[in-house]
Each structure stands twice: as C-alpha cells, then as structure tokens.
Amino acid sequence: MDAQDAKNRREFLKTGMLAAGAATVAGGSFLTAALPAFGAQRSSGSLSRGDAAILRFLSAFEQIEADLWQQYTELGGVQSTEMEQIIGHKLAGGNTPYTNALNQLDGDMAQYIHDNTEDEFSHHRWLNDYLKSKGVAQEDLSQFATLEGSKAEGALQVGRITNLMQLTVDTTWWTRLRSRNFNPDLNPNHVFGPAVKSLATGSFPGIPRTNADLTPNDHIQAIANTAGFHFGFIEQGGSSLYMQLAQRAKSHETLRILLSIGPTETMHFQTWQDKAGNALVAPLAPLTDPKNPQLFFPLIGAGNEDLQTNLIMPEPAPFLSNKFHRVSILRPTETEGAAMAALESFITDGLFKGQVPAFTEMLKDLAHDADEARDQIV
Numbered sequence: 001m002d003a004q005d006a007k008n009r010r011e012f013l014k015t016g017m018l019a020a021g022a023a024t025v026a027g028g029s030f031l032t033a034a035l036p037a038f039g040a041q042r043s044s045g046s047l048s049r050g051d052a053a054i055l056r057f058l059s060a061f062e063q064i065e066a067d068l069w070q071q072y073t074e075l076g077g078v079q080s081t082e083m084e085q086i087i088g089h090k091l092a093g094g095n096t097p098y099t100n101a102l103n104q105l106d107g108d109m110a111q112y113i114h115d116n117t118e119d120e121f122s123h124h125r126w127l128n129d130y131l132k133s134k135g136v137a138q139e140d141l142s143q144f145a146t147l148e149g150s151k152a153e154g155a156l157q158v159g160r161i162t163n164l165m166q167l168t169v170d171t172t173w174w175t176r177l178r179s180r181n182f183n184p185d186l187n188p189n190h191v192f193g194p195a196v197k198s199l200a201t202g203s204f205p206g207i208p209r210t211n212a213d214l215t216p217n218d219h220i221q222a223i224a225n226t227a228g229f230h231f232g233f234i235e236q237g238g239s240s241l242y243m244q245l246a247q248r249a250k251s252h253e254t255l256r257i258l259l260s261i262g263p264t265e266t267m268h269f270q271t272w273q274d275k276a277g278n279a280l281v282a283p284l285a286p287l288t289d290p291k292n293p294q295l296f297f298p299l300i301g302a303g304n305e306d307l308q309t310n311l312i313m314p315e316p317a318p319f320l321s322n323k324f325h326r327v328s329i330l331r332p333t334e335t336e337g338a339a340m341a342a343l344e345s346f347i348t349d350g351l352f353k354g355q356v357p358a359f360t361e362m363l364k365d366l367a368h369d370a371d372e373a374r375d376q377i378v
Contacts (some may be wrong), residue, residue: 047134050373051254054245055127057339057370058261059139060363062124065144065234067161068351069117072227075094075154075207076102077113086121095154097214098186098207101224104284107273116231116268123261130257144359147378153209162351164206169199169229169349173236174273175306176331177314182334186318195307196229196278198296203350204289206230213291222289224281225297231272233349235340238265239330244338248373266330277309340371 047055070087075095077083084090094110102109118290128138145159174195182190194200205213206227213219228257242262249255279285280300289295300307305315343363346352352360 054367235269
C-alpha cells in the first residue's frame with residue numbers, strides 16, 4: 001500500500017466507520033451519537049486536530065480495556081448491583097473456583113478487579129462525553145463485539161470485543177521497571193528478561209473457558225496466575241501510554257486530561273504487579289499447569305533484584321542521558337510511535353484473535369493519527 005492508498009484508507013475509515021450511530025457496547029448500554037468525523041486539514045471544534053486524534057485513540061483503547069475487564073469481573077470480581085448498572089446487565093453470580101484461585105494471589109482480588117473495571121468504563125465514557133462536547137466523533141467499537149466469550153459458570157453470554165482465552169503474555173514489564181542499568185528509551189535494543197518465560201511462548205486462557213477448566217486445582221490456579229500477570233501487562237501499557245501521548249498535546253486542557261487519567265492507570269499497575277508476585281513464591285510456586293504442561297510458574301529465589309517479588313516501585317534508572325544521576329521513573333516515556341506500539345502489544349498478546357481485519361485496520365488508523373499529533377504545548 002503506497003502513501004496515497006494509506007491516506008485514502010484512513011479517510012474512508014474516519015468517515016465511513018468511526019462516526020457510528022447509536023449502539024450498544026458489549027455488555028453495556030451506553031449510546032454514542034453519530035457526529036461528523038474530523039477532516040484531514042481542519043480543526044475539530046475547539047480541539048486541535050492532533051488533540052482530537054489523541055483523545056479518540058485513548059477512548060477506543062479504554063473501551064478495549066473495559067471489555068476485557070468486564071470479562072474478568074463477571075467471573076472473578078465482586079458481584080454488585082453497582083457493577084450491573086455499569087455494564088447494563090444482571091451478573092450471573094461469578095465463578096467460585098476461579099475467584100478462589102485469584103484469592104490465592106490476594107484476598108482482595110475481587111474488589112480490585114471490580115474497581116479496575118469501573119475505572120476503565122468511566123474513562124471511556126468520559127472521553128466520549130468530552131469529544132461530543134467538542135463536536136468530535138466519539139469512539140464506539142461495539143459493532144465488533146462479535147467474539148464468543150467464556151462458557152463457564154458466571155460468564156454472561158454476550159458478544160465480546162476481546163479474547164481472553166488465547167493469551168500470549170509478555171512479562172518483561174516485570175524486569176524493565178526493576179532494572180537499574182537499562183531504560184528502553186536509552187537502550188532500545190536491550191532485551192529485558194521475562195518473569196514467567198512460558199507465558200510468552202504459548203497461548204493460554206486467563207479465564208476458565210468452560211466448567212472443564214475448573215479442575216484440577218493446579219489448572220484453575222494456573223489460569224488465575226495467568227490472569228494476574230495479564231492484569232499487570234495491560235495496566236503497565238496504559239501507564240506509559242498516557243505519559244507518552246501527553247507530550248504531544250497542544251492545549252493545556254488536553255494535557256490536564258491525560259495527566260489526570262494517566263495516574264489512575266499507574267495505580268492499577270502498581271496494584272497488579274504486587275499481586276502477580278505472589279504467584280512466584282511459596283506455597284503457590286513452583287507450579288506446572290497439569291493440562292498445559294508447557295506453562296510453568298517458577299519459584300523466585302533471593303539474590304536477583306530484577307526478579308524480586310516485593311519490589312513494586314520503579315528502581316532508579318538512567319533517564320534522558322547517562323550523564324545524569326539515575327532516577328526512579330516509569331518507562332518507557334519516548335513518544336515516537338507510542339500509540340502504535342501499544343496497539344501492537346495488544347495484538348501480540350492475542351486479545352484480538354478471531355477479530356475481523358477491519359477491526360485492527362481501524363485501530364491502526366486511530367493509532368497512526370495519534371502518533372502523528374505533532375503540535376507542541378503553547
């Protein structure tokens with residue numbers, strides 16, 4: 001595809017697919033108005049073209065997160081009327097064996113999953129409200145809620161945007177934030193080691209697919225452990241993404257939005273990396289999944305800070321220049337290609353297995369526009 005073809009495709013997707021009419025999100029019931037998509041050479045209301053592109057991409061990104069977190073909530077989260085109001089469906093009571101396995105990582109897991117889910121729904125809906133107030137097309141991916149979800153007890157039988165049953169989880173986020181010597185912004189070719197190597201070499205469920213996955217105990221525990229590391233993978237991406245795209249914002253209000261929502265993603269991430277670590281210490285570790293023997297959760301011993309399970313705050317590392325003292329920061333923060341990199345990580349994760357090509361093409365279009373936002377803060 002040449003440059004003109006790519007431009008034509010983006011313009012078609014913006015005008016033909018993204019300014020969708022009123023629709024119902026997977027598992028929810030909020031409406032999105034059909035508003036004109038912004039043109040390639042003009043501002044969108046009082047938003048610059050670049051700011052609108054950033055916020056539209058983040059709205060889509062948050063809807064993806066809301067969809068996957070809803071699935072985790074249905075099976076392992078607090079079953080509350082509050083959550084039923086959020087998703088627009090009556091919950092089916094959860095899945096006791098899966099919830100119990102998650103509770104082995106932390107006794108408060110059900111509440112944390114519930115709250116994380118609520119946050120992601122609120123982020124998406126608020127961003128769409130804001131876009132609408134500026135006369136900008138809102139993001140609604142509900143036309144792609146066509147994937148089949150879990151058939152296990154507790155799962156709602158509704159269409160899904162994301163697939164949590166064939167995950168390939170990258171756990172290098174674990175060592176990246178513990179490394180004192182390497183920063184992906186300064187050392188893009190450095191290979192960070194994974195916390196759980198096998199999660200990146202196969203395709204594993206993060207939720208029980210059917211009731212057959214509820215036994216034996218070590219199998220459902222392996223599924224819960226996979227979920228625990230997947231939680232951290234998802235939320236570390238959001239933590240960096242908001243920081244990265246904030247550097248491209250033009251208006252102070254857009255910057256304020258990114259700097260207000262972004263830290264909640266970081267709070268999610270710190271929570272989940274702490275809980276995931278409990279899967280790598282006794283008595284849960286070591287553990288081999290009896291139904292998927294290639295999936296192995298090792299016992300992390302003492303003496304290796306890069307793998308230490310109770311380090312939940314970023315270790316000081318080089319930042320901007322190796323000439324400066326090391327400093328404790330989240331990373332990466334490099335903004336070049338940030339949106340596309342976040343999207344590609346979700347694709348590699350297996351979240352979109354089974355989706356139609358038009359879905360990923362649309363998301364790539366949104367990511368491209370967000371990455372092309374070059375306006376500087378004034």
